[in-house]
Amino acid sequence: MSSFPDSLLIANRGEIARRIIRTAKRVGVRTVAIYHPVDAGLPYVAEADHAVQLEGEVPVKSYLDKDQIIAIAKEHGATAIHPGYGFLAENAGFARDVANAGLTWVGPSAEVIEVMGDKVESRRAVAVAGVPISGDAGAALKTGDEAVAEAEKVGYPVMVKASSGGGGIGMAVAYDAEELRKAFESTKSMSERSFGSDRVFIERFVQSARHIEIQVLGLDDGTIVGFGERDCSTQRRHQKLIEESPAPNLDPEIRARLIQCAIDSAAAVGYRNAGTVEFLLDTVTGDFVFLEMNTRIQVEHPITELTHGVDLIEQQLSIAASGTTTADFNPVQRGHAFELRICAEDPKKFFPRPGPIDAWVEPTGPGIRVDSGYVAGTEVTPHFDSLVAKVCAYGETREEALARAIKASEDFEIEGLVTNQPFLEEILADEEFTDGRYDTGLVERIQIRLKEQAKLAKRSA
Incomplete structure (x- = not known):
């Protein structure tokens, strides 16, 4: 009996659909x-066995049309739906509707998505399992006075966050009560506009932090498989640019605790299928706290695949169909890998730069993997996220992987489309990055340095 669905509808587009x-x-x-x-x-449209055009004038809304997607799946004989990431991937209502339609949902249950998709509820759930969080695992804060009282327990500076937030939207740092009251009201308002919920909480703001995440797989028998960590600290305004695995210069004891806490977090909610538990690590104290859990496959999953010899999509399909991994599943961590997110955006001001692609020649060679959604002759439209490709480089050592990543970026020939490649190469060449002792402030420091260099060059011209 096959351990995979017979037929799969992919409720997504571009790079992840192709993957x-x-x-x-x-x-x-x-x-x-x-x-x-x-x-x-x-x-991806040509590479699928069958492709169906969506109805609707607005592109994004078409990919969010739950009823239309489920109807297409049933009409064209799909027995399962894989949501990828983004769009409906973490939509509990969609997961529930898919199951109610008699189709297999490739992901965790709707109930788990609901709990882990709400940062207040997810913090409460993992805290019960002994996973460290910042502040109290209480209800969402309702007033500025409640926020100030909580901040006095946590200690300033604090970060105000939307419980339903993502991508850094609405996040604000406050260094005293006055700033906190303003940030609290601003975040509540923005959260209501962006996510339809004004639930807000606060955490201690860590001045020098690393963003570490752990990939997990949950099986039907309750087993949670934890993989080696990914370091996602190289980010601009909470948007990841470069990831690597394993995290450089990480204390082995902290690594072991992170993995165990990820396993405990997933077990606390009866997690099934693939997910990622994210933590914030204080570089000064070595303490870490739970940030959130993403109930889907991550953009950066290829570097875990490269360093563990596993296909996470294959395991997702197997778990969805049979409740367990494939018979040959035996991940062994070895080597090092980087992922570079190539985006259609200005490399200095970072504004989206959609447009046609005249030439597209992907890098090749030992340890190089490219997951892309485009080829020469296609066009990046302004309707979606600007990610066009992920360049991944694997090596036996971090030094080898980094050298391959640098060469791969240089060899990636893209013409007619402006991308962030020059800035990614600035990061890869930065001494702080190559040393592997960076934190989430790395990109901002590089930007400041580049601006200073530009001013000096202008004066001397």
Whole structure:
């Protein structure tokens, strides 16, 4: 009996749709792709066994049309739906509707998505399991007075966050009660506009922090498999730019505790399928706290695959269909890997720069992997996220992997489209990054340095 779904609809587009199709084809699963007309020429549409055009004028809304997607799945014989990341991937209502339609949802249950998708509720859930959090695992804060009282317990500076937030939207740092009251009201308002919820909480703001995450797989028998960590500290305004695995210069004892806490977090909610538990690590004290859990496959999953010899999409499909991993599943961590997020955006001001692609030649060579959503002759439209490709480099050592990542970026030939490649190469060449002792403030420090260099060059010109 097959341990995979017979036929899979991919409720996504671009790079991640193409990535899922690749594994599905290898394991003999028939694929159904969906696409809006603006994406008709993208590679994933042709690579799927069957592709269906979505109805609707607004591209993003079409990919968020739950009823239409489920109807397409049933009409075209799909028995399972994989949401990828973004769009409906962490939509509990969609997961529930898929199950109610008699289809297999490739992900955790709707109930788990609801709990872990709410940062207040997820903090409470993991705290019960003994996982460290910042502040109290209480209800969402309702007033500025409650926020100030909580901040006095946590200690300033504090960060105000939206419980339903993501991507850094609405986050604000406060260094005293006056700033906190203003930030509290601002975050509540922005959260209501952006997420339809004004639930807000606060955490201690860590001046020098690392963003570390742990990939997990949850099986039907309650087993939680934890993988080696990924360091996602290289980010701009909470948007990740470069990830690596394992995290450099991480104390082995802290690493072991992080992995165990990720396993405990997932077990606390009866987690099934693939997920990622994220932590914030204080570089000064070595203490860490739970940040959130992403109930889907991550953008940066390839570096875990490269360093563990595993296909996480294959395992997702197996768990969804049979409740367990494949018979040959035996991940062994070795070597080092980097992922560079190539985006269609200005490398200095970081504004999106959609446009046609005249030339597209991906780098090749030992240890190089490229997950991309485009080819020459296609166009990056302004309707979606600016990510166009992920360049991954593996090596036996961090030094070898870094050298390969630098060369791969240099060898990636993209013409007609402006990308952030020059800035990524600035990061890779930065002494703080190459030394592996950076924190989440790295990108800001590099930007300051580049601005100072530009001013000096202008004066001397």
